[in-house]
Amino acid sequence: MGLDSKKDVHLDGSTTGSVSRLEVVEGPSGRRVRSEAERARIVAESLLPGAQVSEVARKHGATRWQIYDWRRRFRQRGMLPPCEASQPTFAPLVVEGALEERQVPAIKLEIAIGDVVLRTDMAIDAEQLSRVIRAVRASR
Known part of the structure; x- marks a missing residue:
């Protein structure tokens, strides 16, 4: 296996002198690439009633800021409704009987x-x- 392969290479020692040890580390480099569908599933889970973004992020090995960013991007593309916090919600007022009838x-x-x-x-x-x-x- 040569150094030009697609594996991560870690040199232990000075880069100007000779190499004392060469270690080839296989596996993910720490940065995870997620598909659009995977991001959508995680965002949908974070929007469930009672869900806490930090817990959903921890469960999926992401940060809460990533989830907030994914939400924002999905909203910008029209894949999610506008943020709930930006739209006030009102409960309907129901008055039973006319006010004059009250005694x-x-x-x-x-x-x-x-x-x-x-x-x-x-x-x-x-x-x-x-x-x-x-x-x-x-x-x-």
Whole structure:
């Protein structure tokens, strides 16, 4: 096997002098080339509800920044919908019955202002109550 083969070569020693030892390392060089389909599967897994990008990355021997980059590239090419965080979502508002039909529950109310005591056992809203209190204070 010559040095011009497609294997990684590691020289142990000075490159200017003679080589003391030559080691040929076979296998991946540390940089992994992934197919488009493999990237798509990893991105899809990272988008599942409850998935954590760091855990998906660790599982597949990638970094979370790679996954974020793959997501961005898939979005740019229209293969993924726009980022969920950029689009606000609203829950629909449902009102049952007309607002006029709502009734304030009847309560017994007793307010003492000085020597004046105000009692009511019928429903009274905040605006009515405020007017009555102002009137009692003004009469004193």
